Amino acid sequence: MKLIYFFSNVLQFQIYRALCTASGQYVPQDPSKPLHKCDIYRQPAAGNILKKLMERGTSQPWQQVLQEVIGEGRLDGSALREFFRPLEEWLRNENLRNNEYVGWIYDGDYCKHSIETANLQVFGGFYNVAVELQLTSWLVLTISCLISALVHHRQLR
Numbered sequence: 001m002k003l004i005y006f007f008s009n010v011l012q013f014q015i016y017r018a019l020c021t022a023s024g025q026y027v028p029q030d031p032s033k034p035l036h037k038c039d040i041y042r043q044p045a046a047g048n049i050l051k052k053l054m055e056r057g058t059s060q061p062w063q064q065v066l067q068e069v070i071g072e073g074r075l076d077g078s079a080l081r082e083f084f085r086p087l088e089e090w091l092r093n094e095n096l097r098n099n100e101y102v103g104w105i106y107d108g109d110y111c112k113h114s115i116e117t118a119n120l121q122v123f124g125g126f127y128n129v130a131v132e133l134q135l136t137s138w139l140v141l142t143i144s145c146l147i148s149a150l151v152h153h154r155q156l157r
Contacts, residue, residue, distance in 0.1 A: 007075065009080070010075055010076075010077050010080055011062075011075060013077075013079040013080040013083055014066075014070075014075070014076055014077075014079045014080075015049075015050075015053065015066075015070065016035075016038070016040075016079065016083070017035060017079035017082070017083075018049060018070035018071075018072070019038075019040050019043070019045075019046035019049055019050060020035060020038035020040060022043075022045040022046055022048075022049050023038075023040055023043035023044075023045045025037075025038040025039060025040060025043065025046075026038045034086065035082050035083050036083050036084070036085075036086055036087075049069060049070065052069045053065060053069050053070075056069075
């Protein structure tokens with residue numbers, strides 16, 4: 001994926017949040033007006049911001065245009081995270097409810113800052129794992145591997 005697509009995705013959510021805030025469809029501390037439920041259709045305030053952004057085109061650096069129009073002059077991924085937060089919470093709860101393993105083995109130190117800032121928990125040596133991997137899980141995996149190896153070996157004969 002090209003860097004420009006990554007950049008545009010992040011910027012898209014940043015602008016979307018500004019449009020939603022301006023139209024009153026999104027209020028950061030109001031749970032009844034979350035970002036993911038914002039509808040800017042036929043919202044004059046959102047349309048005016050979008051018009052200002054489009055009028056500038058490439059006549060000025062994007063950082064300057066963004067700062068003047070929405071008050072943010074830097075690329076910021078927090079709007080993207082905020083938009084998908086309900087989905088992230090739902091997935092985390094579903095994984096816990098279904099005892100699904102998600103993540104990688106925790107080595108005790110690596111990425112400690114990332115774990116703490118992302119509000120991840122470490123269970124049984126794994127990030128975001130619902131429960132510790134039990135002996136039965138390893139046993140099932142081992143048996144599956146042995147069966148696959150036997151089937152593959154017979155096919156080679």
